[in-house]
Amino acid sequence: MKFKSDPTLVDFVRTEVAPEGLSFKPLHENRVAVRIKAEDADKLAERFISKFKARLIHETAVDLEGEGFDMIYIYDFSKVRERLVVVLEAQISKDDPSPPSVAKITWQASWAEREIHDLLGISPKGTPDPRKQFLPYEWPNAAESGTAPPRPDKGPSGPQEKWIPLGIMPNDAYATLIPIGPYHPGVIEGQTVYVKVEGETVVSADIKTGFHHRGIQKLIERRGYHKGVFAAERVCGICSAAHGLTYVTACENLYEAEVPDRALYIRTLLLELNRVHSHLLWIGVVADVIGWKTGFHLSWGLRERVMDIIESITGNRVNYGIWRIGGMSRDVSKELAERALPTVKALKAEMAQLLPAVAAHSVVKSRLVGVGPLSYADAFDGGAVGPVARASNWKIDVRADNPPHAMYDPKVISWEVITDDDCDTFGRTLVRVKELLVSSDIIVQCLEHLARTTGEVRIEPKVIPVNSEGIGLNEAPRGELVHYVRASEFNMNLPQAYRIRTPSYRNNALIPKMLVGSNLADVPVVMGSTDQCLACTDRFEVIRESGGPSHSMSWAELVALGKRRGV
């Protein structure tokens, strides 16, 4: 089953959305690429957001070697036209890489502009925050292009610059700066959150990420399309299904891909199983943070049963390795689907009991209600995605707005978008618990279909044409996930650029906003409430071309190794 593409979209974009465009190119799946002049970027951004209520999905840049950089702005127009995504592209020279800043119009681009400065050395004019994002603050030059453009002497000073040590005279120390991280037992991953407190109340906060900066984007660019599937899954071990699916969707959008219906059902099934396990994991982690150990063990006990189903389908627990461009590598047999159905139904009944356990638990409520508030306006302006946005009463779900494939059509699989108007951590918990039930409904429908029918699960991919672009959009457990791929002009197997924008990237940027005004003891809960995944946020790495000495084994050595292991 395929989406019908709308042939009038290019005309619509040319006449109404972006008349400044120099050229217009229809991409697959209702996406239109528009080439613009770099100096129009901020003017267009302003019009898109104020007039069309469009949403900036991501801003990034591609290194064109000798020809400069290509700035890429991806906008979501799904509220105007069905599934319309507009990609603005503007070429800038390497001598003066300073396009106008979009972050001064929409704050959501702030992290993205820090990121392209880190990686490529592009410094947008008038960007509100020019500090390093993923590299250490003292890192000398841009990671990918190697150029070192002049940096402004002084950016806006973060709280870490005027901190007051703890041992100062009590009369002067009206505010104390507490660095949390990079290692902190309450937060599994590495990050530093600078929290400035007056007494017990947080007055300002700042977050420095990049401790997980290992750079899968560049790894995928060097590995090629088919090996990239496995690298993409390793962006994040928790939402590996979401990354696998988004990767293959992006690559399939490079050419006229045909994916069998059965493969789409298996993809939906795995994505939802992944969501269930991720949400259960999150409920456990937050229960642990607020000291509700029973909740932790309850939800992780349920999660193990989801993991068993995933393992019986894919053979793996965490990185599934069954995503392929053009389909899936393994089928779900009738017997397996029939065996999994009663388990999922029983699991749903038990998960339904989590809702009253959370919503009516006085201790849970006293730790979560009103903690980490995020109003609808802040969520909209800051670009929150996923359950965080939905808990602020913003009905945003990629599965409804820009579905990765046709199976999320309500006519095929019935499901609904969950929202909540609590606008706090309690609301985020309720949204996730309710989504567990919605996801298990989707899983049941997929399994019933798979048990009923048979068919192919993979069609061999065709040659990927040069000069094509693909965008994969998907709702990961944490929110909207975007993969952008551009095919190389010279090499049929390697992409020219691969860019990932993860949901945690957006939600983590909002953490300082949520922290202000909260109690110091609530800081881990607020940080946890976005289900922050630093591995997703800091996903980059560059492999040095002249790597270390490589070692290859001779056949005799291999045999000897096999004998030693008793193989």
Place this chain on the structure above:
Amino acid sequence: MAVNWARSGSPWLIHFNTGGCNGCDIEFVAAITPVYDVERFGIKLQGSPRHADILAVTGPVTVQIAHSLKRVYDQMPSPKFVVALGTCAVSGAPFRNCYCVHGGVDSVIPVDAYVPGCPPKPEAMIDGIAKLLQKIRGTKG
């Protein structure tokens, strides 16, 4: 001998993610939950390095976090042991030689037990830790 025997009966664990993808971390946490129940070996997850005997490290060591790993290791009281969980922690895996990655855990601190896998199953992690306990006890498994 008796001290080693006693020590191997209640090893307290501290978990450090040095830049991994969370895959090993969730499997490690799963090993603590009742289904795998690592507590039957007397193992307890501990928040502070000053209370811990075993440092369980996951992920390739990034340049930015290397000094924190060293510092946490230095804060642990002797005798201390290190387990590298997952292929990234063992060698750096695909991220080796990245400009931002230092390498495997043993490029920063000494490692006593290696558990390869991407990610290793909780059973494999428990097996690795159990082998380390045998090593502490002074007997070979």
